[in-house]
Amino acid sequence: MSDFHIRAATSEDARFLGDMLVEAANWNVAAARPRIAVMEDPKVSRYVAGWPRPGDFGSVAVDANGAPIGACWGRLFAANAPGYGFVATGVPELTLGVNAQWRARGVGRALLQAVARQASLAGHARVSLSVERANFAQRLYISEGYVTVESGENSDTMVRAVH
Ligand SMILES: CC(C)(COP(=O)(O)OP(=O)(O)OC[C@H]1O[C@@H](n2cnc3c(N)ncnc32)[C@H](O)[C@@H]1OP(=O)(O)O)[C@@H](O)C(=O)NCCC(=O)NCCS
Numbered sequence: 001m002s003d004f005h006i007r008a009a010t011s012e013d014a015r016f017l018g019d020m021l022v023e024a025a026n027w028n029v030a031a032a033r034p035r036i037a038v039m040e041d042p043k044v045s046r047y048v049a050g051w052p053r054p055g056d057f058g059s060v061a062v063d064a065n066g067a068p069i070g071a072c073w074g075r076l077f078a079a080n081a082p083g084y085g086f087v088a089t090g091v092p093e094l095t096l097g098v099n100a101q102w103r104a105r106g107v108g109r110a111l112l113q114a115v116a117r118q119a120s121l122a123g124h125a126r127v128s129l130s131v132e133r134a135n136f137a138q139r140l141y142i143s144e145g146y147v148t149v150e151s152g153e154n155s156d157t158m159v160r161a162v163h
Helices: 011-025 035-039 107-121 137-143
Strands: 004-008 057-063 068-075 093-098 126-132 147-151 155-161
Touching: 004 107, 011 035, 011 057, 011 068, 011 093, 057 107, 068 107, 093 107, 107 126, 107 137, 126 137, 137 155
Parallel strands: 093 126
Antiparallel strands: 004 057, 057 068, 068 093, 126 155, 147 155
16 A cells, blocks of 8 residues: 655656645645746745755655655755745755655655655754644654744744754
8 A cells, every 4th residue: 555665866856856846835735836836936946946956865755666756855055045944054954745645654754754864864963844834744743853943924944853
């Protein structure tokens, strides 16, 4: 039933990471935008633009046929061009998305755990992310050890130690 495994993301996953970025941006289906509109929004597309850049790392979940079904990855942002979940220079910000038909089968949690290991191996002490409080994904993050460090109007910035 839930036959999937996790592998490291490569340069060939750029398109799929874009797909998962669109899933993340469109988590609220009532407010979903077409892929092209999401990818033309520089505040969103910056999470995958030029993938892979130096410092990027990530994991892809694949089904029994090797087809990608979900991805989680980390990217560093500069203080003068921060992502939504920026906390400090040198703390990578994560993006997570799973294909709709594969959700609620443990893929998201497995990806988060794999990327935490990758971040640790890359020498990072922490990772961060931004999540809207209405998104149930926040409960997944809490259960994986993420703690809210800053709250905006609708969203929280969360951090987890990975060392
Ligand atoms: C958020 C997301 C990545 C989670 O991935 P997933 O593979 O569905 O998550 P998992 O199966 O690992 O489930 C993690 C937990 O969330 C719970 N969960 C899964 N789907 C749920 C739902 N629709 N409503 C409430 N809880 C849910 C699971 O029960 C699980 O908790 P448990 O282990 O205690 O049972 C996925 O739903 C997704 O891609 N959503 C759209 C994009 C998105 O919101 N990205 C994050 C933006 S910050």
